[in-house]
Every structure is written in structure tokens, then in C-alpha cells.
Amino acid sequence: MTPSTPSTPTIPGCTNPPADTRDGAGPGAANGTGTANGELPVLKERGQREVFCGLTGIIWLHRKMQDAFFLIIGSRTCAHLMQSAAGVMIFAEPRFGTAIIEEKDLAGMADANEELDRVVTRLLERRPEIRTLFLVGSCPSEVIKLDLARAAQRLDAEAGGEVRVLSYSGSGIETTFTQGEDTCLTSMVPHMPPHAGADHSASRPGGTNGSAAARQAEPGTAAAPPTSLLVVGTIADVVEDQFQRIFGELGVGPVHFFPPRRSAELPPIGPGTRMLMAQPWVNDTMAALTQRGCERIDAPFPFGVEGTTEWLVAAAAEWGIGRERVMEVTAAARERGRKAVARHRATLEDRSIFFFPDSQIEIPLARFLGRELGMRLLEVGTPFLHRGHMARELALLPGTPRLSEGQDVDRQLDRCRADQPDLVVCGLGLANPLEAEGLSTKWAIELVFTPIHGYEQAGDLAELFARPLVRRELLEV
Amino acid sequence: MELTIWTYEGPPHVGAMRIATAMKGVHYVLHAPQGDTYADLLFTMIERRDHRPPVTYTTFQAQDLGGDTAELLKTAVREAHERFKPDVMLVGASCTAELIQDNPGGLAESLGLPIPVVPLELPAYQRKENWGASETFYQLVRALAAPHAPPPAEPRPERPAGQAPSCNLLGPTALGFRHRDDTAEIRRLLEAVGVEVRVVAPLGATAHDLARLGEADFNVVLYPEVAHAAASWLKRTFKQPMVTTVPIGVGATRDFLREVAVVAGLEADSLVERMHTQLPWYSRSVDSNYLTGKRVFIFGDATHAVAAARVARDEMGFEVVGLGAYNREFAREVRAAAKEYGVEPLITDDYLEVEEAIREAAPELILGTQMERHIAKRLGIFCQVISAPVHVQDFPARYSPLMGPEGANVLFDSWVHPLMMGLEEHLLGMFQEDFEFGNDTLPSHLRAEVPNDPATANGGSPAGSAPVIPAAEPGASADSAVPASALAAEPDGDIDPEWNAEAEKELGKIPFFVRGKARRNTERFAREQGVVEISVDTLYEAKAHFGGR
Ligand code: SF4
Ligand code: SF4
Secondary structure (H helix, E strand, O other), rough: OOOOOOOOOOOOOOOOOOOHOOOOOOOOOOOOOEEEEOOEEEEEEEOOOOEEEHHHHHHHHHHOOOOOOEEEOOHHHHHHHHHHHOOOOOOOOOOEEEEEEEEHHHHHHHHHHHHHHHHHHHHHHHHOOOOOEEEEEEEHHHHHHOOOOHHHHHHHHHOOOOOOEEEOOOOOOEOOOOHHHHHHHHHHHHHOOOOOOHHHHHHHHOOOHHHHHHHHOOOOOOOOOEEEEEEOOOOOOOHHHHHHHHHHHHHOOOOOOOOOOOOOOOOOOOEEEEEEEEEOOOHHHHHHHOOOEEEOOOOOOOEEHHHHHHHHHHHHHHOOOOOHHHHHHHHHHHHHHHHHOOOHHHHHHOOOEOOOOOOHHHHHHHHHHHHHHHOEEEEEEOOOOHHHHHHHHHHHOOOOEEEEEEEEEEHHHHHHHHHHOOOOEEOOHHHHHHHHOOEEEEOHHHHHHHOOOOOOHHHHHHHHHHHHHHHHOOOOO | OOEOOOOOOOOHHHHHHHHHHHOOOOEEEEEEOOHHHHHHHHHHHHOOOOOOOOOEEEOOHHHOOOOHHHHHHHHHHHHHHHHHOOOEEEEEEOHHHHOOOOOHHHHOOOOOOOOOOEEEOOOOOOOOOHHHHHHHHHHHHHHHHHHHHOOOOOOOOOOOOOOOOOEEEEEEOOOOOOOOHHHHHHHHHHHHHOOOEEEOOOOOHHHHHHOHHHOOOEEEOOOHHHHHHHHHHHHHHHHHOEOOOOOHHHHHHHHHHHHHHHHOOOOOOHHOOOOOOHHHHHHHHHHHHHOOOOOOEEEEHHHHHHHHHHHHHHHHEEEEEEEEEEHHHHHHHHHHHHHOOOEEEOOOOHHHHHHHHOOOOOOOOOOOOEHHHHHHHHHOOEEEOOOOOOOOHHHHOOOOOHHHHHHHHHHHHHHHHEEEEEEHHHHOOOOOOOOHHOOOOOOOHHHOOOOOHHHHOOOOOOOOOOOOOOOOOOOOHHHHHHHHHHHHHHOOOOOEEEEEEEEEHHHHOHHHHHHHHHHHHHHHHHHHOOOOOOOHHHHHHHHHHOOOO
């Protein structure tokens, strides 16, 4: 295996940039400036990055899919990262672990494969409840070119259908934080069953005869009528249920969520499947699903009242349901959300905010804070900017914030200090040092680990940003 | 390949970071991928440091691998030197960079920086954190102190008459268990008996301080895991004697003072007499009778485990039923001690093996690390942390050393306290019907947790999983300790609103530690609004009404 994530397939009409430009510039290239959608300039940075690697995604993925086990093939560093990031050790035997590569494994490849088989066999014996085993690649496994894809195929065949064995990369040389979910979901796409009535020829991976692709290639071709909705990206179960109820009332459906709560129950897909992104980081997954004939619904992300409404409206339109009906069905929830958000407006209005890059959620959240709470956006950093999927968000972004992609952490800290924002959104390594310098901070990671989608959580989302400011005013020490 | 779920030690470069972060004017350039920057949060979050660790990571990516990762490293070294202007630079690789063999140390040296550059070779696939800390400290000491070394044959000059004896305190690092307070306590103790403390290192030391280590009359090795190698080199090079008794507990602190007296040329008995601590009397007072023979299981780094065993048996009157350590480098010391206490030594870094051993030994108290605290919770046993690895709560705001006279007081209080609380256990047994003692409720000092149902405890995720990162432990909030059913039965004058099935289900998805509050608030809201049947909508109306959480 090449040390790479399942690379982005080329799709006719795809607005996704090729995978190898995800960091904007080639090796050694200087930092530069480009533009997002020909409008806001984008500061592209290529220096020291202070971000997690994709392994960290396991922390929520293993909770979402409770019949799956995530086996990292890595080093002591990887194991230590998981332990430090997962923090809580309530469970003696969590549904993830690390097969730590040792000196003797580095001696020869045959050994490493045998060792892997041994570890997996023991694990499966010990944990018979596992339905999907993910072999998760790390920097060390990729640098020594341990072929996890082949190993997964072999182990999958040996498991005889009891357990599905998949592989994906969570390495820091390939993935940044939430991209680990993207590569994980991408690895599952080929195993999603075609939905009843789906044109089987369209579901052949790598085929170019998917109807969506075909339609994009030949504008004017009629869309397949929607047969189901797929919401892509991990969200809390409670939020799923809220959305499910709204879709139900609207008559949009059937609705499936991906990833599902049980990894063994993958939702059916095919032409006619419409996709809504629930999280902004599932870019490769969207490309893989598009190859299976699914079509993305262009929408902003469901953060805040406005984002949620536009997200629902976009989905409803595919089912021929108008905006008025969406407004009718969501009236009470929207009003609740609006009130809950308004409660924090006094704290946040006209305050300035600076985002360090973390999860790719930065732009949608900046849009929410700017438009629904009146915050002033100074810098919005993102580890990776997918122009196609972010187009609607960028168009809504108020003011002229500095957009930055990638990172050079020391330079960014210089800019941040010069800006003196009222609130800084940053990782855990930077938060206390910035607080000590007198800045207020919000841990970025909480935005990934807290239910913040939809109407009922809009107030909670605003509160996450208000709390550090309220606290600062409260304290008299 | 070894399947690992939880680890006691990080990789060796984290040990190097503990040295660099502890010192002043040191910068560490680490050839490593971006994800390795997680290590910063150990220092900024667990230890609450107000500065970033002085580490520059090269954060090379896959696309750089074919190209010039070496150039990336040189740029990082050059820029770090310009920006941070350190007095000395450490340069090394993490596990991934070790595989690509760029020779970071050599590359950095080739730049000809005007400061000392210390290359670090820390084999990530063989060694671990403590070894990395020890090796880094040793390399730094060597690099900076060697230029001041006397000719090998020259005997150490006598201390001039009238000059107070002096020493260095070696070993305290960043992220060490109680290192900050231990160091203050031992400094105070030594100064009280007339010994001058010249340099404390690495904690708070500068490159200049390391250069003058040889000036003191002797070295005190507070933490052998970190400082033994450096102190041995100093002994060979500067002929400085080393004091190796680790002063944890009354007996060991007395032994420590006796050892200091010998190398400092002081009178031992008067030193020991001047030491005051409450432990001996507290342990002899009649109320401590019930401590007799309490079964205690001890696990940690070798130094802390061995020291704790002595205190437990000789100064508390406990029975040591298990003794072990995770750092093999010091297995010999643990084996010797285990023999003395008549137990099988447990030398392992396999967490599940430790849990199994504890289960079998059925102790009443565990003295362990952050990891054993979790084992203890699951098994419902009392636990005190005596050793790294540590958690944010192991860095108390108050002065809380383990070493010296005050350390002995701290040990008495912290080990005995949970056992005294043990009386509550009987009450719990007697009054099981009291709703506060509901089935999943542990005694209040054991901090409640709901280990059996991840689904309801976490409401799926990413959300809901307890707020991450070190600071996060599922809270022992009052709400979690009170079963919902008990609350529902609370007498109330008004008609009680009923929960419909869907709403009840929805409530179950709310994280357990706020569920009680959500239920109360919703019912209050329903009563106020005259709602008789609580629906999912009522739940969220109430949530909106009360402002969220
Ligand atoms: S959904 Fe994304 S990846 Fe797929 S075709 Fe559209 S832009 Fe490209
Ligand atoms: S960056 Fe690479 S080596 Fe470091 S923890 Fe992540 S996968 Fe492991």
C-alpha cells in the first residue's frame, strides 16, 4: 500500500480539488495567498502545525459505532496520544487500542504481518461482540509501508463473514484531526448495500456511469427522483433524532445517518440517494458516495437557526417541498432557537473573534457567530478548505475576515497578539498560554465533542462562546 | 507488536520534553508529524502551565517524504533559534522521524549556531518516557558541565573551613508528581540543617546553572528515574558524592538526613532530632488502631512504589499485599523490596495485568498512579495516587509534597482519610433503601460514575462523551448520585405531570450527570404551564425556558 488515504477519485464535474493539494502548496513552497471563490483572499500557510492527527477521530467514532473496534497500528506515541486525548478511562477495555510496533517488527516485513495477524486473532477471540474491525494506519505504519489494505482483505477473508475488517489512515502525515473520520467513512462506502431498485451498474466503485456523475457531465439531464436522504458525518444520537422528527413531519425520507449507530447496519445507497453534509470534514466520503450515484444537496451547515433552516430547506426542495412548509413545520423550534441564541447576544455582539485551525468547522461557526450574534470576525483559520463544499458558507460570511488555510503557528500567534481579539478559539496546547497573556479562549475541541447542531442546540452553541467572556467578567481575582 | 490499551509511559521524546519544559532558556526542535503536537497539552492542561512547552515540531507530511524533510528540519532549527534565542538547543526525532533517518542532530550541528546544540538519540521503538527524560538530562549536563571538569586524576579540593556545605537537587521535571513541592520541602529541610542548595535541576534551571553543577559539594538524587545517570556522571567527573536515599516517609527522611550528614561532614543525630512531623504521633494515637493490618496494594514508578511500601508497613501499620512498578529499568529495586514484604513483585506495563493482580489481592487501599485510580473506581476500592502518570487533579493548588517532614504529614492524611470514610460503607449497607444510596451510587468519596451503560451515559457522540482531554472526568455532580426514580417520587402538592414514553426516552439520552436536573426543570416547567403530559416538545420548551444546560 502506498502510505495514502483512499485518494479522491476524479469525478466529472467535481469541484473537489485533487487530494494532493490539500495543503495548498508543495514541499518547501512558501506561504502564499489565494482566493476563496474569487472573493475573500486566503492566506495559505505551510509551517509548524499545532493540530491533532486523524487518529483522534476514534474518540467519537468508537462511541458512535458501538459494535466496532479501532486497532491502530502504530507506535507508543500513537497510544499515548489516544490516552491523553481520550482522557477518561472509565472502561478497562475500550473499543480501541494500539498494536505498538517494536524494534523486532522493523527488522522485516514478514514478521510485521505475522505479528499483526497474531494481535488481531487474539483480539477477536477476546471481543466476540466486534462486528467491524478497523485497522487504522499511523505515520510509522505508513512510513514502513505496512500494507494495511491487504492485511485487512486477508483478515476479512479469514474472519469468514463474522467480522468485517477494513482499513483507513489516521496518520498525522496524511490526515488532520477530523479528516480521520473522513478516511474512516470513506473506507466503509464500498460496503454500503445498494438500495432496492438501485441501478447496480451505477454502484460499481470506480465506474463513471453513476447517474449523478453522468448528469453533471451532461447538464440538462433530469435528476433521478430522490429515493432516500443520507446525512453524512457523526452527530450526537439525540440530534439525529431531532432531525429525524423534522424530516418526518416534512415528509422527507427515508432518512439514514452515516456513520450508523451499528457499523454492521450500513445504510443502503444508490442513485436517488440525496446527501446532506452534517459535518464539514467529510469531503472524501462525499466524493466516494458520489461515485456510488448519490448526489450532494448544496446547503450551508446546520449550525445556528439560519444554517439549520437553510439546510432543511435545501433538503426539502429535493422532495418538492417549499420553503413555506419548512417554515411552518419548524416555526416553534426556530422560535425557541432564536430566543436561546438571543440570550447570548448581549455578551457576544461586537466582540471580536480569532479562530486557529482545528477541525474545518471554523468557517460555518464563524458565519453563525457573525450573522446571528453580531461578532466581528478577525481571522478564520481552517486546516483545509474545500471550496466546493464551503461555497454557500463563504458566501454568507459577513465582513472581510482574514481567511487562513494550513498553519504556521508562531506567525499565527504573532497575528493573534497583534489583533488582540476578545475571544480566541484554539487547541488545548495554546489555550492556557494565551489566557496567561490576558486573552480569553475557547477550546476548539469542545465544538467537535458537544452537540451543537440544529435548533435545540443553537443556544448551547452560542453559550460555548459566551461562557469564557462571562467568566472573565465574573472573576475578581 | 504488542496490543496496548493504556500506557503508563509516553514515548521517550515526551521525557525529553519534560526536561526542556522544566528548564529556562532551552529549546527543543523535534522532527515529528503534526499529530505529535498533542504532547503540548500534557503540560498546558494537566500541569496548567502558562507557557507553551519550548518545542518546535517540524510537522512534515506525506508529501514531504519523497522530498526534503532534512531541509524542513534545518529551517525549523534556524527559525527557532532566531525566534526564541535559547541558550542551548536540543534536537531529535520522534518515532516517525526515526524511521526516515534524517539525522536531525547532525543536520542541526552543521548549521553552526552560536549556541550549544545537543543531539538526542532516543530510540522510540525500544525505550520510554522516563528513560528519555534521564538520557536528555544526562546529555544536557554532560554537554554543559564537561567544559568545567577538572583533570581526571585531580582529587576534589577540600571545602574551605567556615564555608557551609552545599549540594544540588537533581531530578525534578515538568509534569512530575509533586516535584514542585518536594523540591521546596527538601530545600527547606536542608537549609534548616545548614546545607546550602546551589542548583535545582532540571526544574527551573538555566544552561548556566548546569554549567556550574560541579561547584557544589555533593548531589542529592531526588528522582533516580531522571537523575541517576547524570549524578553518576557528575560523581565520576567531579568526584561529587551522591545522596540516594529518597526522603519519602519518616524513616526514609531520617535516613536521608543521616546520609547527608556523612557527605556534608555534619553530626547526624542532631539533624534527625531537629526534624518535626506529626506522622509518628498520629499513627500511635488510639483512633489509628483500626488502620492495623489494612491490606494495601502498591504500584507506580519503582522509586515511589518502594518508598510507599516502607511507609505503609512501618509507619501506618498496613499489610502490603502487592508491590510493583511499570519501569523495568528499576526492576531490581522493586524485586528486593518485594522480597522483604513477602509478596511477588509485579513488573509490568500491561494495565490489564495490574488490574488482574489487584482483583486477586483484594486490597482495601490502592496506592498507585492515575491508572490505578480508574481500576479502583471500577472495583470500588479506595485509592490514592503516589506516582506518575498524573492527572490534572494531581496538581493541587495547595502545598502538598510527598517528601520530607511535611510530606509525611501529607501521606498520613491522604492515605488514612479514605479509610476513615470507609465507615460510611457500613451505613450504606444498613440503609440501602435510602434513595441517596441507590443501586449505582458509590460512596460519595468514591466519585460516582456509571460504567455499565455507555449508550445512555453518553448519548452517542461525538457529543456527550465526557468533555475530553485530561481535565475531563465524568463529574461527580450531585445530580448523578441521585437516581431519577427517587426524584420522580418526590412528594408534591400539585398534580404530577406524566412523562410520555418518547419524552422519557429522550431524557435518557441526556448525559447522566445533568439528567436529574433536566428532569426536575422539565417537571417544574410543566407544572408552571399546567402541562399534564410531558412530551419531547415540553422537554425542549423547558430547556429553552431555563436557558439550556
Ligand atoms: S459532492 Fe463534493 S466531492 Fe462529490 S462531486 Fe460534489 S463537490 Fe465533488
Ligand atoms: S502524528 Fe503519527 S505518530 Fe503521531 S500520534 Fe498521530 S499517527 Fe501516531
